[in-house]
Amino acid sequence: MEKILISSCFLGNKVRYDGGDNLIENETIERWRRENRLVVICPELAGGLSIPRAPAEIQISDTSIAVKTIVGEDVTAAFEGGAQQALQLCERYNIRYALLKESSPSCGSSTVYNGEFNQQKIPGQGITTAILRANGVKVYSEKNLSVLINEFRSFELAQY
Ligand code: SF4
Structure with a gap:
């Protein structure tokens, strides 16, 4: 399945x-849950971070991409570790579609915060999204959930 x-x-x-x-209350997501289709991950917890944790944003320079908290702690390794665990789940279950939270430094797929902790967003993607896309997983967010639902339905129909 x-x-x-x-x-x-x-x-x-x-x-x-x-x-x-x-929380998203959506009847298709609820059906997917009942059908046992959903593989659940919080990449930041999977990477070893705690709840609560300091907010973090991606910071891009000419030479590097890092994830830093609002107090300057470099948490890039935790974000990358969580992303790798998400990828391992996709590989284990042959997952081709992901529904991830927009604008998160892990899960964002169209926008992320600009790294200055001033609530401004810029075009971009999170660390997990980037790794999944590089490995062929299609990533959607709550903003284009209807596109995912339609595409997934078409994909399923094509299997029969
Ligand atoms: S957006 Fe992603 S990393 Fe953030 S809490 Fe949700 S699942 Fe975890």
Whole structure:
């Protein structure tokens, strides 16, 4: 059965940096859950970070990409570790589709915060999204959930 990787916070799990969630109430996601299609991950927890944790943003320079917290701690290794665990899940279950939270430094797929902790977003993608896409996984967010639902339905129909 085709499975979908999903951000843990979308299912109401309180795994955000501030101890909150990003619950999505959607009948298709609920059906996918009942059908046991959902493979759940919070890459930041998987990478060893805790709840709560300091907010972090991606900072890009001419020579490097790093993830740093608002107090300047470099948490790049934890973000990369969580991304690798997400990729391992996709490989284990042959996952081709992921639904991840927009604008997160791990899960964002179209935008991320600009690295200056001033609430400004820029075009970009999170660390996990980048690794998944580089390995052929299609990543969607809550902003284009309907596109994922339609594409997944077409993909499933094509299997028969
Ligand atoms: S890392 Fe992803 S799954 Fe975890 S809280 Fe942030 S957006 Fe949600």
